[in-house]
Amino acid sequence: MAMLEVSGLHKSFGGLRALNNVNLRVDAGSVHAIIGPNGAGKSTLLNCFVGRLIPDTGTVSFNGTSLIGLTPHAINQTGVVRVFQTPEIFGELSLLDNVLIPALAHRDGAYKANLWSRTDGQAKVQDRAEHMLEDVGLASKRHIIANSLSRGDKRRLELAMCLVQEPKLLLLDEPTAGMSRADTNNTIELLQRIGDGTVTKIIIEHDMHVVFSLAEKISVMAQGTVIAEGSPNEIKGDPRVQEAYLGGAHL
Amino acid sequence: MDAIVLQLLNGLDKGGAYALIALGLTLIFGTLGVVNFTHGALFMLGAFCAVSMQMLLRISKQVKDTSVTFFDSYTDVPYLQVWFGDTGLQLINYAVPLSILLAIPLMLLIGVLIERGLIRRFYHRTHADQILVTFGLAIVLQELIKSFFGANPIPSPAPALFAGSANIGAWIGLGDSVSYPWWRMVYFAFSLVVIAVVFAFLQFTTFGMVVRAGMRDRETVGLLGIHIERRFTIVFGIAVVVAGIAGAMYTPIVTPDYRMGMDFLVLSFVVVVVGGMGSLPGAVAAGFLLGILQSFASMNEVKQVIPGIDQIIIYLVAVVILLTRPRGLMGRKGVMED
Amino acid sequence: MAPVSTKEDRLLLLGFAIAVLSGPVLLAPFGAGYPDLLQKFAIFGIFAIGYNILFGLTGYLSFGHAAFLGVGSYTAVWSFKLLTMNVLPAVLLSIVMSGLFALLIGFISLRRSGIYFSILTLAFAQMSYNLAYSVLTPITNGETGLQLTRSDPRLLDAMFSVPVGQGIPSTSLFGVSMIGWSGFYFCAVLLILSFYLALRITRSPFGLMLRAVKSNQNRLKYTGVNTRTYALTAFVISGCYAGLAGALLAVTDPLAGADRMQWTASGEIVLMTILGGAGTLLGPVLGAGIIKYLENIFSAFNHQTLHNFFSFLPDAVEKPVVGVVSLFVGEGWELTLGVMFLVLIVFLPGGLMEGVRRVRLRFFAPPTLRAGSATESGSRAMPGQA
Numbered sequence: 022m023a024m025l026e027v028s029g030l031h032k033s034f035g036g037l038r039a040l041n042n043v044n045l046r047v048d049a050g051s052v053h054a055i056i057g058p059n060g061a062g063k064s065t066l067l068n069c070f071v072g073r074l075i076p077d078t079g080t081v082s083f084n085g086t087s088l089i090g091l092t093p094h095a096i097n098q099t100g101v102v103r104v105f106q107t108p109e110i111f112g113e114l115s116l117l118d119n120v121l122i123p124a125l126a127h128r129d130g131a132y133k134a135n136l137w138s139r140t141d142g143q144a145k146v147q148d149r150a151e152h153m154l155e156d157v158g159l160a161s162k163r164h165i166i167a168n169s170l171s172r173g174d175k176r177r178l179e180l181a182m183c184l185v186q187e188p189k190l191l192l193l194d195e196p197t198a199g200m201s202r203a204d205t206n207n208t209i210e211l212l213q214r215i216g217d218g219t220v221t222k223i224i225i226e227h228d229m230h231v232v233f234s235l236a237e238k239i240s241v242m243a244q245g246t247v248i249a250e251g252s253p254n255e256i257k258g259d260p261r262v263q264e265a266y267l268g269g270a271h272l
Numbered sequence: 273m274d275a276i277v278l279q280l281l282n283g284l285d286k287g288g289a290y291a292l293i294a295l296g297l298t299l300i301f302g303t304l305g306v307v308n309f310t311h312g313a314l315f316m317l318g319a320f321c322a323v324s325m326q327m328l329l330r331i332s333k334q335v336k337d338t339s340v341t342f343f344d345s346y347t348d349v350p351y352l353q354v355w356f357g358d359t360g361l362q363l364i365n366y367a368v369p370l371s372i373l374l375a376i377p378l379m380l381l382i383g384v385l386i387e388r389g390l391i392r393r394f395y396h397r398t399h400a401d402q403i404l405v406t407f408g409l410a411i412v413l414q415e416l417i418k419s420f421f422g423a424n425p426i427p428s429p430a431p432a433l434f435a436g437s438a439n440i441g442a443w444i445g446l447g448d449s450v451s452y453p454w455w456r457m458v459y460f461a462f463s464l465v466v467i468a469v470v471f472a473f474l475q476f477t478t479f480g481m482v483v484r485a486g487m488r489d490r491e492t493v494g495l496l497g498i499h500i501e502r503r504f505t506i507v508f509g510i511a512v513v514v515a516g517i518a519g520a521m522y523t524p525i526v527t528p529d530y531r532m533g534m535d536f537l538v539l540s541f542v543v544v545v546v547g548g549m550g551s552l553p554g555a556v557a558a559g560f561l562l563g564i565l566q567s568f569a570s571m572n573e574v575k576q577v578i579p580g581i582d583q584i585i586i587y588l589v590a591v592v593i594l595l596t597r598p599r600g601l602m603g604r605k606g607v608m609e610d
Numbered sequence: 611m612a613p614v615s616t617k618e619d620r621l622l623l624l625g626f627a628i629a630v631l632s633g634p635v636l637l638a639p640f641g642a643g644y645p646d647l648l649q650k651f652a653i654f655g656i657f658a659i660g661y662n663i664l665f666g667l668t669g670y671l672s673f674g675h676a677a678f679l680g681v682g683s684y685t686a687v688w689s690f691k692l693l694t695m696n697v698l699p700a701v702l703l704s705i706v707m708s709g710l711f712a713l714l715i716g717f718i719s720l721r722r723s724g725i726y727f728s729i730l731t732l733a734f735a736q737m738s739y740n741l742a743y744s745v746l747t748p749i750t751n752g753e754t755g756l757q758l759t760r761s762d763p764r765l766l767d768a769m770f771s772v773p774v775g776q777g778i779p780s781t782s783l784f785g786v787s788m789i790g791w792s793g794f795y796f797c798a799v800l801l802i803l804s805f806y807l808a809l810r811i812t813r814s815p816f817g818l819m820l821r822a823v824k825s826n827q828n829r830l831k832y833t834g835v836n837t838r839t840y841a842l843t844a845f846v847i848s849g850c851y852a853g854l855a856g857a858l859l860a861v862t863d864p865l866a867g868a869d870r871m872q873w874t875a876s877g878e879i880v881l882m883t884i885l886g887g888a889g890t891l892l893g894p895v896l897g898a899g900i901i902k903y904l905e906n907i908f909s910a911f912n913h914q915t916l917h918n919f920f921s922f923l924p925d926a927v928e929k930p931v932v933g934v935v936s937l938f939v940g941e942g943w944e945l946t947l948g949v950m951f952l953v954l955i956v957f958l959p960g961g962l963m964e965g966v967r968r969v970r971l972r973f974f975a976p977p978t979l980r981a982g983s984a985t986e987s988g989s990r991a992m993p994g995q996a
Binding site: 071092093094097098102103105109110111112113114117118121122123125126127129130131132133134135136137138139140141143182186 | 613615616810811813814815816817818819821822824825826828829830831832833834835836837839840843
């Protein structure tokens, strides 16, 4: 059963064809990676999913609902949650607050004029936030200001923030970019653990180790189209993929 | 038709002032990335340079009035007249244009001091902080002027040669009813010259090229090994000088008053926004456009239809532009967009 | 940074209430113990608290709030003229009117953020001022300002047969005149209530969302939050506070003038909030109090008082000293304000509460906490701290 269906997507910037008839099908509960050399159009594609760009033609359908033209917060409310390339967190606030905010947004929706009750009195939400921090291993630092975390910890915090919203679809934009080997392995382990089977994940990545550790299905993009699709083993041996990445040399 | 031509002309000198202030604002914002709320006060400082020049040239001494014989009577005679006779009087007459000679070095000094002492600490702080500190500085400058010159406006007249009005109508065959003060035409021409000089500087010198490149893409310029922050002081200085001489020459048109800075500042920001933040031609074009627009809005016929329109037209235009096309008429996409 | 407990908040509120109500006594030694001045402290304290909910929490810098102050004043005076001298309807109507006005302006201005938003609010404020000054004179009476007269209809009063005395009646709360000390206590109670509301908002989920807007608005959008609606709500709330302040100005002195809406008045409220410490609870009130105090005390100095003050110095030194100091007092007190503001922004942008926090940390905190705080990025106080 398809969770996300993209069909006939086109996007041009002036004379540049960023997306050229992209078709994609992501099944529910699966981990689907999108890879490709720089300039392939991966980020453009992602931006069409999250409401940052409006494609020229084509459809993006999530569980039957079209995502095109929706504002970012509306898209989030449908269950599509985005993890940014550089961890985007609320730097000046504490870790607990960082996770509380998405938890509250998940419960109350886009807006609630909840100005009289106390945040620390919202027991259920507080519990969920604390559990999430424990899950990612940051519970001991819950009152620390988020900006003082390391890059790896910020990534973990961001994942906690995304997961506390019980997403149906998680969009990960190069989640291990700029990370050390240790941090990368930690992130892989975390991503394997969480939401196994219940959360659909789309991962855009360059690091092949990450891709092959996590992905059940891989789509390869080059120059704005999907040039190959299949299981990790199929992709490894696919000559077109090798061509696109390495210009013909063997992997 | 007469009225339209008149309003068109009327808008030009005001537009010139707006354009010059907006030019400086855009230079500072585009190059330094700083939102400068002090700029109006700098315009005002320039105006008071002219006032100071007037006072300076008129320093007088007591001379016995020989025409009165009953008792000893003294009149004040300016030293310049005492020493140089008629030439001295002419110097006093031309106080306003001469004040440019005073304004340029003085404003340059002030600009350098402000940039070195204050602005440079704020390059990496938020726009809100920049607004706040330049706003505070504007208040300080304004109050200092008030302390030294008093709270009342001090007239600073144009040279006698330009004091009257020209019969423009006669020139373009529209009859005698269209007349326009000479000095305002002089100001318009002056503003065009200054704008041309600034643009020429930016276009034809290496320094100017670096500045233009920095306005386009600061990061790349840095990566090319060009230490752009060293240029900032000079750019800031230029912007300040432009504002200063604009203010000095404007004094015959609007009597200098310690509060004039803020009125011009608000309008100039509106101009910058309409023209497009980061666009120099946009700032100039929008300045003239809004000056003329304001002129038309103050026509009696227009005011009868929509009373009070002249007071609010510029703000209305700004609101509309900000809502429909936030990058302004000529702004670059992506500069300060939401 | 552990969250603040309910018990701590109750203590804070209690302490604040006591300090405000005993203001006359506490401030008498500073020459500030008279009703007019204390009323101003309370009124501008209310204005600043409201402004802080917008600027301190969401980070949106509005230069147009004086317009809401003006609307509040005008509405109150019209209520005194048309309905009754009772202050309650005036206050309530002012809050509603300025709230509506804020809704209109906020709706348009918040379509942009950052400096565009600030310029939009400035443009609207100037427009409002110009309109009040010239075009809307039937409502605002332009330069002269709106005043009470004996012949005002005062329909509600007539309905309830409130007695009409000689001269222009004074504002009252169900018979208690609002001139003098009773006026101050009315304002003081409202100040305490305003503070309490701001406290609740800051501690609420709504307040947390506002702080998230300031911290990373982009992230917040992608977290499913309609940030514009939150910002607009904060804008309207702060507009209502401003309207209340404007109404109280009219309650204590039934006159409404256009100059209240000038951009300089907006600038003043920014100053107060920042001076005290934007984002803190006590900061804005502190800032408002200090600036109003300086305005009244400093501006009362003149050459003579300075001479008396410095008379202990030898003549040769006294003259230049008086000369320099006189620049900063009397007529020149706004210069002091500007300089103070500059120094503050450059060296202590977190305002006085930030200064207090740093002093506390340096001299009163255990060594471990000091070491820990060295890793805290940024030197500002956490929003929501006292």
